[in-house]
Amino acid sequence: MKKLNYLLLFVFASLFFACSSEDEEPKLVEKDVTIEVEMGGDYYDYLVTFTVHSMLSGTSTFVAPQLVEPSSLAWTQVVEQGNTYSLTYEPSMSIIEVQSSSDIHSLGFVFNTVPLEREPDESLEFLTATIQVLADGEVYKEYSYEALPSGETSIPVSESITIY
Structure with a gap:
């Protein structure tokens, strides 16, 4: 009987430690999210595509992103x-800014460019971009992008983010 008690104690202790909270994923937090894209180089020589998708709050409520900059578009x-909300345009200014219309816990976006000139141009300064995702005004994630010459395929920045 004594061995059975020790065995039961061992089983319960194992189950207790196996179910500890350390193994749990962090709890989702909903925050006001802003995505800021700052382009450099000869950005006006490119066609830019920026897509925001899967902005979610609650269990699975869609949240619409608001295009802040460029304000004329x-x-x-x-x-x-x-x-899914997409912006495809020839930029005249170096900034794209998008805000969530309410607090969210996850989002996804894609940023990519295509040079407008089909022939390689040695004098073209390739487009670069820094993409910052801000949660309640604080930088949560940051990404870099660099366009490749005409005839080569640039790798888009495609991210899905969960806010903890």
Whole structure:
């Protein structure tokens, strides 16, 4: 009987430690999110595509992103059922800024460019971009992008982010 008590104690202790809170994922937090893209180089010689998708709050409520800059433009394609908002344009200013219309816990975005000139131009300064995701005004994640010459395929920045 004594051996059975020790065995039961061992089993319960093992289960207790196996179910400890250290193994749990951090709890999702909802924050006001802003995405800021700062472009450099000859950005006006490129066609820029920026897409925001999967902005979510609660269990799975879609949240619409608001295009703040460039203020003179609107989203060029909106698929509300898919929570996808795209902007494709020839930039005249170096900034794109998007804000969540309410607090969110996750989002996804894609940033990519294509040179407008089809022939390689030695004098072209390639577009670069720094993409910052801010949560409640603090930098949460930061990404870098560099366009490749005409004829080569640039690798887009494509990220899905969960806020903890």
